[in-house]
Structures are given as C-alpha cells and as structure tokens.
Amino acid sequence: MRGEIVIVGGGAGGLELACKLGRKLGPAKVMLVDSRLYHIWKPSLHEVAAGTLDVHQEGLSYQMLAHDNGFTFLYGAMTGLDTAHKSIKVGPIATQAGELVLPEREVGYTQLVVAVGSVSNYFGVPGAKEHTISLNATEDAERFRLTLLRLLAVTENQKAEGDRPGGLDVVIIGGGATGVELAAELREASWVYASYGFQHLQPARDVRITLLEGAPRILAPLPERVSAAALRLLGERGITVVTGCRVTAIDSAQVTDLQGHTYPADLCVWAAGIRAPEFLSTLGLPVNKGGQIEVDDCLRVRGVPDVYAMGDCAACVDGEGKPVPPRAQAAHQQADYLLDLFVRAANGKEPAGKPYRYRDYGSLVSFGQTTTVGSLMGSLKGLSWFVEGFFARTMYVSLHLMHHRAVLGSVRTGVLALARFLIRRTTPLVKLH
Structure with a gap:
C-alpha cells in the first residue's frame, strides 16, 4: 500500500489539507490516516460534553469526506516510522471482544505529514490522570456527558426524597479557553436539564461549578480586558473562580491545592495543559521537551527529508521566534501553506520560497449559545479590538462554518447549517440519552 502524500491525523489542519489536496490531486496521490x-x-468538544451538541449529528465520516473530496482514507493509528524506506506502520483494528478487524499495515509515502494533535499534560500531579476527564477527543467529551447525566439523576433523586444537602460539585482545572467555555456551557446546560424532567433541580444551588487557574488571571494569554470580561460573565452565572491556585493532588472526592485548600469534586475536568502524544518520541524524529516534533520555517522536520509536521504536535515558531500557539487558526494556516507547497511540486513548479509565518487574527471565547467575548487583531502590529455579545457570537459561529466549508464546500455547508437550525427546533436542547 502506498500514497504519494500521506497525512497522519484528521484534526482541523490535517483534514483540511487532505480535502483540499484531494480535490486537486485525487485519491491515488493523497491518503489520510486516522x-x-x-x-x-x-x-x-465543550458543547458535546455539556450535551448541547450531539456528537452523532455533528460527526463527519472520514470515509464520506474521502469519497466526496477525492482522497483515500485508511483507518488505524500510526505506530511506527521507517524514514530510510519511507514507510509508516499502521496498527491493527480489533473489536472490544478482541476480534481482529484489520491487520497491521505498512504504507509507503513520497511525502509524509504528521498532524496527530495533542493530549493532556498532567504535569505529574498525583491522581490527575486517574480521577479527571480531559476534553481532547470525542470519547472524552461523551464520557463526561454520560457521567454528568448520571450524577444529575442522583441529585434529582436526592431532592425528590427531601435530602436537601445534596447537589453536584464540578471542578474544572485550567482557566484557558477550554476550561472557561466548558464552565459557561455547563451552567447554561444545567438550566436546560432542569426543564427536561429534573423537576427538583435548582441549578444555581445544586450544580456548583468551580474553576481553578494557576495563573494570576483566567485566559492569561489573551488581553486583560478579555480576561476581565470573562471573569465578570462567569460571576454572573454563579461560577466560582479561584486564580493563583496550584493543584497538588486529586482523588475521587476532592481536589487539593498547594495551600492545603480542598475543593469537593463529584466530577473533575483537566484543562490545564497539553503536550504532544508520547509515541512521537519513539519514531526517531527530533522532539523538544514537550514531545513536539521540531520543524524548520517551512514545516519540514529537521534533518529528515520529505517529512513534515503541523498543528499542535509541531514545535513551530513565528517570524519573531515565538512558539506558534496550539490553536485551530494556526493549523488552518499551516494546511494552506503545505497545500501550496505540494500542489506546486505536483505541477512541476519550484516552491514559492517563502517560509511559513503565523498570523494571529485574535481569539474568541464562547459563553454558552448566545454570548462570546474576545479580541480581534488588526493589520497594524499590536492593534486589537475588544468584542463582546451578539457580534462576537456570530463571528465565533462563523469560524466553525469556515472549517466545514473547507471540508464540505459552500453549498453543503449552507444546507448543513440550515438543517441544524431546523433540528434544534424539533429536538431537545440537550442530549438526554
């Protein structure tokens, strides 16, 4: 089995690159492995976790996308790399009962792109991996949602039987975009759950949400005005925010910080940091301390011919030598950069010769289904605009639609947006099963 351009990882950047290349070069030359x-x-994923987005309606089949966009899809995880013979190993697929569905396979390549994203970084905190749920994958978000539903049912039963001290404590560790968005979405969703059979649930009192952040303020990488607005909006929603809090231990019932303070936790989410998947360090590629693959200013892996890396798993720097942040907009820009490079090569043209340069267009943080805050970057260096409310929310939604447009096309994205608008008016506002 062989592909001219093999892309490993179907996240935001990897999938966009596969779709755009497939439409230009065809399935004989473009392969996506996931x-x-x-x-x-x-x-x-924070919406999936809160139940306000149905993963089974939102999910896009790779096989469908491959058919419609002209690339080949290979199901399996990359487990090995042979740069000398220009091939990768793709692990076997088995059922939960252990029955083999697909054997281990070897795939040759002419050009390889590694875009496998990131995983949680627990920073050695005892109990973090065992007693928290991260939101790095769909299965994590679904596990959180199902656990939340079960705990809400227990709380409802306690209230129905007159056990007033009951309730649910949710602790979110990490005050970045993921943690803040999840906290806001959970608060909004808790009011909706109360309308769907949880008659004795009083969300403001019975669903207690605490957000812990180690830095002096939440959303630390963003402008202070955005952080202050986010803190205000969380406070209005009855969410407790504790900054300057370094978590030192987590067990099944509580979270403990460096000062010895404890926070009751029936459900705990880890959103305090990410790192590259550990298997990357076993491939013989140069990696940094965070496990990211080291690349040059053209996204080529240092010292390894015909291998590229992009997205969260790549240690890429901008024009000022600063690390490119792990954001969807960075992966989108990198996909477009590699698209131009590979299409030029396929047409027998010389590379453009320009290095990859990250451009920060700003950041938007969602606060439920109606409100968003953030900052937009201007064309002049250092210039930014604070945005909040309906306008910011509209822009936030448009980012999702832009991603769908890249992988589905304009017409299908428009139809999909209309269909989801109609579905939300004929189905529960949260997923209850």
Whole structure:
C-alpha cells in the first residue's frame, strides 16, 4: 500500500489539507490516516460534553469526506516510522471482544505529514490522570456527558426524597479557553436539564461549578480586558473562580491545592495543559521537551527529508521566534501553506520560497449559545479590538462554518447549517440519552 502524500491525523489542519489536496490531486496521490472513523471540530468538544451538541449529528465520516473530496482514507493509528524506506506502520483494528478487524499495515509515502494533535499534560500531579476527564477527543467529551447525566439523576433523586444537602460539585482545572467555555456551557446546560424532567433541580444551588487557574488571571494569554470580561460573565452565572491556585493532588472526592485548600469534586475536568502524544518520541524524529516534533520555517522536520509536521504536535515558531500557539487558526494556516507547497511540486513548479509565518487574527471565547467575548487583531502590529455579545457570537459561529466549508464546500455547508437550525427546533436542547 502506498500514497504519494500521506497525512497522519484528521484534526482541523490535517483534514483540511487532505480535502483540499484531494480535490486537486485525487485519491491515488493523497491518503489520510486516522485512528477514528469520524471527525469533530475540536473547539466544539465543550458543547458535546455539556450535551448541547450531539456528537452523532455533528460527526463527519472520514470515509464520506474521502469519497466526496477525492482522497483515500485508511483507518488505524500510526505506530511506527521507517524514514530510510519511507514507510509508516499502521496498527491493527480489533473489536472490544478482541476480534481482529484489520491487520497491521505498512504504507509507503513520497511525502509524509504528521498532524496527530495533542493530549493532556498532567504535569505529574498525583491522581490527575486517574480521577479527571480531559476534553481532547470525542470519547472524552461523551464520557463526561454520560457521567454528568448520571450524577444529575442522583441529585434529582436526592431532592425528590427531601435530602436537601445534596447537589453536584464540578471542578474544572485550567482557566484557558477550554476550561472557561466548558464552565459557561455547563451552567447554561444545567438550566436546560432542569426543564427536561429534573423537576427538583435548582441549578444555581445544586450544580456548583468551580474553576481553578494557576495563573494570576483566567485566559492569561489573551488581553486583560478579555480576561476581565470573562471573569465578570462567569460571576454572573454563579461560577466560582479561584486564580493563583496550584493543584497538588486529586482523588475521587476532592481536589487539593498547594495551600492545603480542598475543593469537593463529584466530577473533575483537566484543562490545564497539553503536550504532544508520547509515541512521537519513539519514531526517531527530533522532539523538544514537550514531545513536539521540531520543524524548520517551512514545516519540514529537521534533518529528515520529505517529512513534515503541523498543528499542535509541531514545535513551530513565528517570524519573531515565538512558539506558534496550539490553536485551530494556526493549523488552518499551516494546511494552506503545505497545500501550496505540494500542489506546486505536483505541477512541476519550484516552491514559492517563502517560509511559513503565523498570523494571529485574535481569539474568541464562547459563553454558552448566545454570548462570546474576545479580541480581534488588526493589520497594524499590536492593534486589537475588544468584542463582546451578539457580534462576537456570530463571528465565533462563523469560524466553525469556515472549517466545514473547507471540508464540505459552500453549498453543503449552507444546507448543513440550515438543517441544524431546523433540528434544534424539533429536538431537545440537550442530549438526554
């Protein structure tokens, strides 16, 4: 089995690159390898976790996308790399009962792109991996949602039987975009759950949400005005925010910080940091301390011919020598950069000769289904605009639609947006099963 351009990882950047290349070069030359069968836009996982977005309606089949966009899809996880013979190993696929569905396969390549994203970084905190749920994949978000439903049912039963002290404590560790968005979405969703059979639930009192952040303020990488607005909006929603809090231990019932303070936790989410998948360090590629693959200013892996890396797993720097942040907009820009490079090569043209340069267009943070805050970057260096409310929310939604447009096309994205608008008016506002 062989592909001219093999892309490993169907996240935001990897999938966009596969779709755009497939439409230009065809399935004989473009192959996407992924360990899952369907794609979810990662920034929307907090909505899946809260139950306000149905993963089974939102998910896009890789096989469908491959058929429609002209690339080949291979199901399985990359497990090995032979740069001398220009091939990768793709692990076997088995059922939960251990029955083999697909054997281990070897795939040759002419050009390889590694875009496998990131995983949680627990920073050695005892109990973090065992007693928290991260939101790095669809299965994590679904596990959180199902656990939340079960705990809400327990709380409802306690209230129905007159056990007033009951309730649910949710602790979110990490005050970045993921943690803040999840906290806001959970608060909004808790009011909706109360309308769907949880008659004795009083969300403001019975669903207690605490957000812990180690830095002096939440959303630390963003402008202070955005952070202050986010803090205000969380406070209005009855969410407790504790900054300057370094978590030192987590167990099944509580979270403990460096000062010895404890926070009751029936459900705990880890959103305090990410790192590259550990298997990358076993491939013989140069990696940094965070496990990211080291690349040059053209996204080529240093010292390894015909291998590229992009997205969260790549240690890429901008024009000022600063690390490119792990954001969807960076992966989108990198996909377009590699698209131009590979199409030029396929047409027998010389590379453009320009290095990759990250451009920050700003950041938007969602606060439920109606409100968003953020900053937009201007064309002049250092110039930014603070945005909030309906306008910001509209722009936030448009980012998701832009991603769908890249992989589905304009017409299908428009139809899909209309269909989801109609579905939301004929189905529950949260997923209850």
